[in-house]
Amino acid sequence: AEGDRVAGFTFLGGLAERAVAPPFLTFPLPEPLDFVQGAALLLNYHTALFALELRGRLREGETVLVHGAAGGVGTAALQVAKALGARTIAVVSTPEKEAVARAAGADEVLRSDAAWREQARELTDDGVDLVLDPVGGDRFTDSLRSLREGGRLVVVGFTGGAIPEVKVNRLLLRNTEVVGAGWGAYVMPRPEVARKMGETIERMVLAGFIRPLIGARFGLEEAADALKLIDRRGATGKVVVEPVGVATGRGG
Missing domain, CATH: 3.90.180.10 (Medium-chain alcohol dehydrogenases, catalytic domain)
Structure with a gap:
C-alpha cells in the first residue's frame, strides 16, 4: 500500500x-x-539462501566454507548459514577483510594466501560439508579437495576472473558434487x-x-x-x- x-x-x-x-x-x-x-x-541474501538451502541442501549442524567472505554475497552467506544452524568458515585475502568476516558472524576465518585447505580440514573431522564459491579461479580444485565425502561445492560466480574446469574423477572418488546456483534464472x-x-x-x-x-x-x-x-x-x-x-x- x-x-x-x-x-x-x-x-x-x-x-x-x-x-x-x-x-x-x-x-x-x-x-x-x-x-x-x-x-x-x-x-545478496536471496542468492545466499538460494545457494545454501535450495541448491546446496545445507542442514543444521553442517559446516560451510565461504570464499570471498568479506564481500556482499560472502557476508550474506555467513549470516544466512548461521540462521540455518550451520558452522561457518570464512576465507578472505587481507586483515581488513578478516575483520569484516568476523563482524558478519564467521566462526573461523582463514587467509586465502595461506594453507587454507589444510586448515579447513584440520578444523573439521574430514572436510567441510559445503563450499560456497563466488570467486572461482585457481582455488577451485582446492575447494573440491576440502570437501568431506558427500560434500557439495556450490558455484555462485567467478569474481576471480577465470572460469575453472572440473576433473570429474575428483567427484567420483569422494562422491562429491558441483552445483550451480543461478538465482535470477x-x-x-x-x-x-x-x-x-x-x-x-x-x-x-x-x-x-x-x-x-x-x-x-x-x-x-x-x-x-x-x-x-x-x-x-x-x-x-x-x-x-x-x-x-x-x-x-x-x-x-
Missing part, C-alpha cells in the same frame, strides 16, 4: 531516482533495517519461490540473524566510482548508491 516501506529488485535500471520493480520481487522492509540496509538485502519463471524466500529472509531479520554490512556508500552522481571500487575488488560488505544527496560515512 502507499506509504509502506519496501525493498525491490529491478534487475536493470536501479541506478536512478525512480525505478520500477516487479511485484514478486518487491518485499516489505523489516522494521529493524533502514533503507540503506534494505538496498543491500535482496540480491531460477526465480524469474517461479515467482512463488521468490515470495517464499522473501518470507524466510524476513523471519531471519526479525530473529536477529541478518544485518547487512555496508562497506561503502556513494551518491548517485558517484555511481561510476562505486562500480570502479567493485571492479578492483576493493569493496567489503555491500556497496550502496544513494539516489538523493551526497552519501556520508563512505568506507572501502
Whole structure:
C-alpha cells in the first residue's frame, strides 16, 4: 500500500531516482533495517539462501566454507548459514577483510594466501560439508579437495576472473558434487519461490540473524566510482548508491 516501506529488485535500471520493480520481487522492509540496509538485502541474501538451502541442501549442524567472505554475497552467506544452524568458515585475502568476516558472524576465518585447505580440514573431522564459491579461479580444485565425502561445492560466480574446469574423477572418488546456483534464472519463471524466500529472509531479520554490512556508500552522481571500487575488488560488505544527496560515512 502507499506509504509502506519496501525493498525491490529491478534487475536493470536501479541506478536512478525512480525505478520500477516487479511485484514478486518487491518485499516489505523489516522494521529493524533502514533503507540503506534494505538496498543491500535482496540480491545478496536471496542468492545466499538460494545457494545454501535450495541448491546446496545445507542442514543444521553442517559446516560451510565461504570464499570471498568479506564481500556482499560472502557476508550474506555467513549470516544466512548461521540462521540455518550451520558452522561457518570464512576465507578472505587481507586483515581488513578478516575483520569484516568476523563482524558478519564467521566462526573461523582463514587467509586465502595461506594453507587454507589444510586448515579447513584440520578444523573439521574430514572436510567441510559445503563450499560456497563466488570467486572461482585457481582455488577451485582446492575447494573440491576440502570437501568431506558427500560434500557439495556450490558455484555462485567467478569474481576471480577465470572460469575453472572440473576433473570429474575428483567427484567420483569422494562422491562429491558441483552445483550451480543461478538465482535470477531460477526465480524469474517461479515467482512463488521468490515470495517464499522473501518470507524466510524476513523471519531471519526479525530473529536477529541478518544485518547487512555496508562497506561503502556513494551518491548517485558517484555511481561510476562505486562500480570502479567493485571492479578492483576493493569493496567489503555491500556497496550502496544513494539516489538523493551526497552519501556520508563512505568506507572501502
